[in-house]
Amino acid sequence: MKQGLQFLLLIFSLTVFAQKGNVDTTQIVIPNRYNSVEAQTKPYVIMISTDGFRYDYAKKYNTENLLKFSNEGVQAKAMIPSYPSITFPNHWSLITGLYPSHHGLIDNFFYDYKRKENYAMSDRTNAEDGNWYGGIPLWGLAEKQGMVSASLMWVGSASDAGGTRPTYYYPYHEKFSPSEKVDKVINWLKLPMDKRPHFISLYFPEVDGSGHHFGPDTKETEDAVHLIDNAIGELTKKVNDLGLKNVNFVFVSDHGMIKVDGGNPLEIPSMLLNKDKFDIYNSQTLLRVYVKNPADVKSTYKELKANKTEDYEVFLDKKLPKYLHFGTKDDRYNRIGQILLLPKAPKIFLEKGKKTSVGKHGYNPRIVPEMKATFLAWGPEFKNNLVIDEFANINVYPLVAEILGLKIDQPIDGKLKVLKEVLKK
Structure with missing residues (x-):
């Protein structure tokens, strides 16, 4: 893909999602953390979110890598976002197994009447304050049970939500290209066994940005889909070249996208x-x-x-x-x-x-099919050539915990039984 197009997509990524102020691009490492002997024997999970990747985009835009990998592994007909089908609430639902009303991130922007404070996803102070976030994120669950984790820009991963940050993480910014993110994941997987993360969460904003600015049915969005598809192909190849055993990929999105009637909006009463x-x-x-x-x-x-x-x-x-x-x-x-x-x-x-914007999301996903998200998975722990029905995104959490051998020790809304069938054992 031409560098000019990649630059354009980065420029048009969801600008309101970028935290305000100068952001240091340096990796943050929490010192003195190591995998337990038991954790070193566990599988690896790379959980990838591509913001705004509608449930039908992989087939609609004929992706080379995502279709190949999911055909070899597991693909859902669609994944149902939690309501409202908005970015921050759904990323936090995916990573905690809780509905937005239960984890507290009920919108990208809201007011807490008890705290008498506003929350805004674009405010770095909010985004990195774990007191706003309920639940135990997967990286926190892993760390508390002796398993090292890492995150690249996932919602809330720069905060102390649940009491524990990932061992390796970055404050949110949009300066890394998809290929640069791939290389950072590979560098994590090259670390010595005792320091190598077994759970990695990775976030790409480009498809959402193009969907907002140009609409879901445009060449720009198609190009963004292929940009990420190429990155996934690159990531999978480089992971395979490392020769690590039992690396599993879970590819998800937070919501879909629809072209809205911006020319004839409704007036607020x-x-x-x-x-x-x-x-x-x-x-x-x-x-x-x-x-x-x-x-x-x-x-x-x-x-x-x-x-x-x-x-x-x-x-x-x-x-x-x-x-x-x-x-x-x-x-x-x-x-x-x-x-x-x-x-x-x-x-x-x-x-x-x-x-x-031209494209938007947030509608009831049970009524508006364009809001539905994507779930694809492949790797040694997953069955082959399996297509499953639609399911709610809160069920991804217990699935990943099961693969990693983590015990869920707090109430969640997701149920392992919903996705148990996708695992080989």
Whole structure:
């Protein structure tokens, strides 16, 4: 692929995801950590997330490597993101096995009324403060059980969420090309056995960036898909050349992408613009409303319901479909809000004077198929030539823990039985 195109894709990667301020690109290493004797005998798992890699992209754009590897291993018809189908919530669900309402990362941007603080994914101070994140990430589970881990830019991996950072990690930035990331993973796997990570999490933003800026059905997005496909091919070849035994690959994404109707956006109901009564949080594919006076919730809901258009639904949080796990009973951190306005795809809510992107995500993945994500896996632990049905992304966590021989010692939402069939033993 031409260097100019690769540079373009990096420039257009999801800019709001890049942490603000100057970011040091130097690797951070936690000293005095070693694999236990038992951990040194365990398999390796490289868990790769390609942001915004829709469930059908591998076939739609005829990827050479991903189709080959998944045909030899395991592929799901689709993976169902947790609701809302947004980047930070779903990366944290994949890495903790918890729904967003249970781990607390309910959106890319939100307010915590107990802490009286805003969380913004673009704020490095937030992103690296583990107190915002519930659950035990896979790297934390590994480290606590004597297994060294490493992470390249996965959401939350530069924080002390769960009490333990990976042994090797980087603060988030988008200065490394996919090929450079591949080389860093290989360098980790070249370390001596006692220092070599057995769990590695790796993140690529390019496909999401092109989907947002150009839309999912464009040459730019196709090029981004092939850019990552080439990197996966390079990674797999270089790993095989190392001659390590039992290296397994899990390729996932956080959500899909759809072209939205940005030219005819929905107006936010005028009554909600009263800042004395309401706080509103608009991700454009979901509008959350916090009613400051609890006594006004029912009347506000009734008025919104009576005046809504056919292009969106209005829900009390306790009346949201239970399968979304995003209602009152699930809101452990009281961050969601009492009233939710859900636009019907491809409609979005947009404040006057604001702009939007061509492609977006965040809709209910059970209703909007374009929101569905990807799950592919290959390696010695996985069965061959297996296609499985759709499943919820919270179930990836117990699968990876099982391969690594890690004991899950805290409650999670995911169940091993959902994906147990993909393993050889």
